Amino acid sequence: MEFSNVNWSLYAIIDKSFLGGRPIKQIAEALLEGGVGVIQLRDKTGDIRAFYDDALALKQVAAYHQAPFIVNDRADVAIAADADGVHVGQEDLPVPVVKALLGKDKIIGVSVHDLQEFERMAGHDPTYFGVGTIYKTATKSERNATGTAIIKQVRARTDKPIVAIGGIDVANAAPVMEAGADGVAVISALLCAPDVRTEAEAFIRTIQQTLKKKRPI
Amino acid sequence: MEFSNVNWSLYAIIDKSFLGGRPIKQIAEALLEGGVGVIQLRDKTGDIRAFYDDALALKQVAAYHQAPFIVNDRADVAIAADADGVHVGQEDLPVPVVKALLGKDKIIGVSVHDLQEFERMAGHDPTYFGVGTIYKTATKSERNATGTAIIKQVRARTDKPIVAIGGIDVANAAPVMEAGADGVAVISALLCAPDVRTEAEAFIRTIQQTLKKKRPI
Numbered sequence: 001m002e003f004s005n006v007n008w009s010l011y012a013i014i015d016k017s018f019l020g021g022r023p024i025k026q027i028a029e030a031l032l033e034g035g036v037g038v039i040q041l042r043d044k045t046g047d048i049r050a051f052y053d054d055a056l057a058l059k060q061v062a063a064y065h066q067a068p069f070i071v072n073d074r075a076d077v078a079i080a081a082d083a084d085g086v087h088v089g090q091e092d093l094p095v096p097v098v099k100a101l102l103g104k105d106k107i108i109g110v111s112v113h114d115l116q117e118f119e120r121m122a123g124h125d126p127t128y129f130g131v132g133t134i135y136k137t138a139t140k141s142e143r144n145a146t147g148t149a150i151i152k153q154v155r156a157r158t159d160k161p162i163v164a165i166g167g168i169d170v171a172n173a174a175p176v177m178e179a180g181a182d183g184v185a186v187i188s189a190l191l192c193a194p195d196v197r198t199e200a201e202a203f204i205r206t207i208q209q210t211l212k213k214k215r216p217i
Numbered sequence: 218m219e220f221s222n223v224n225w226s227l228y229a230i231i232d233k234s235f236l237g238g239r240p241i242k243q244i245a246e247a248l249l250e251g252g253v254g255v256i257q258l259r260d261k262t263g264d265i266r267a268f269y270d271d272a273l274a275l276k277q278v279a280a281y282h283q284a285p286f287i288v289n290d291r292a293d294v295a296i297a298a299d300a301d302g303v304h305v306g307q308e309d310l311p312v313p314v315v316k317a318l319l320g321k322d323k324i325i326g327v328s329v330h331d332l333q334e335f336e337r338m339a340g341h342d343p344t345y346f347g348v349g350t351i352y353k354t355a356t357k358s359e360r361n362a363t364g365t366a367i368i369k370q371v372r373a374r375t376d377k378p379i380v381a382i383g384g385i386d387v388a389n390a391a392p393v394m395e396a397g398a399d400g401v402a403v404i405s406a407l408l409c410a411p412d413v414r415t416e417a418e419a420f421i422r423t424i425q426q427t428l429k430k431k432r433p434i
Contacts, residue, residue: 075293080314097297
């Protein structure tokens with residue numbers, strides 16, 4: 001897969017606890033058909049066997065759609081499932097360690113919540129930055145929302161892809177993109193929507209309109 | 218390290234939540250000085266950065282004492298910290314996957330709770346079997362205790378090392394060894410003891426007496 005050509009606009013994080021028993025492979029399929037460009041699998045429950053099985057399934061679906069498949073935190077699962085990358089937070093394995101495990105051709109994403117974290121992580125040369133928490137969110141209730149200011153600050157300091165995260169939905173995605181993000185990472189606004197494909201399409205419309213405004217012909 | 222020569226008698230599982238803030242490296246040192254033959258690091262809290270740092274420290278201490286250092290569940294952390302092996306439960310990565318990640322020279326341990334699980338795991342040729350839950354334990358309160366019968370059953374079916382686990386302390390270790398275990402895996406009885414080194418020494422005395430009884434001169 002050619003990772004210089006990733007479509008970061010809409011980055012779906014699939015967390016099984018948001019699926020309510022729906023089959024994960026079909027949900028991923030619907031998201032990709034709706035325009036999602038990157039899929040990440042995340043699990044905080046600890047059943048790694050099920051997580052690994054899900055990773056194998058999602059890798060297959062994502063590859064079919066030529067979208068990168070990224071595993072949250074677990075470099076071992078990523079390697080075993082031949083994922084295209086790993087996303088790490090501040091409390092996960094250090095970026096150089098993940099790079100050494102995965103090899104240099106894989107995507108390494110890092111979460112940064114403020115400029116200090118950004119500066120620290122930038123030195124490790126990750127593939128992209130997940131920046132947030134932009135808006136208040138039920139998923140990470142312990143975090144203070146930063147608003148879009150952090151996107152502008154990080155944008156001024158890097159040309160790498162910035163994926164904004166935290167409470168982003170169709171209604172509030174535009175200011176995030178206008179602040180300089182390359183895309184939005186979404187969990188609940190996609191997975192809790194009545195139809196995930198329709199919701200992904202709505203995101204894509206909003207994002208494309210914002211990009212048009214930013215680059216007038 | 219020569220893994221044909223492991224002393225399985227006393228296998229200490231170090232879980233930070235049992236340390237009450239005591240420094241992990243010194244605790245490991247005291248355990249090894251007291252006669253512990255194998256050290257495992259386990260973490261269920263999810264702070265993988267701290268887990269990785271602990272793994273680096275324990276690898277160093279264990280290597281100094283020529284004891285294998287084993288990481289619970291996380292093959293990525295094991296590789297990154299150059300651990301001597303990984304221990305997996307039924308809900309962790311499959312043994313063949315862990316073997317492929319670690320290479321054939323590493324220790325792979327598996328937890329089995331009954332004969333069905335034993336038969337299923339035996340086919341994957343692990344290095345040793347963690348067998349239990351032998352006695353009732355606060356650590357895995359959801360499990361029914363099997364008593365020592367399961368040790369006898371597994372012993373009749375394998376020559377590989379059997380490490381009994383679950384509520385084992387100095388007072389109840391003897392019947393476990395007499396049933397055919399090669400050693401006992403211990404968390405709370407070691408880590409919650411007033412002096413971990415003294416407690417390890419008491420375990421070793423009991424285990425050696427049992428072994429003498431089993432093999433009279």
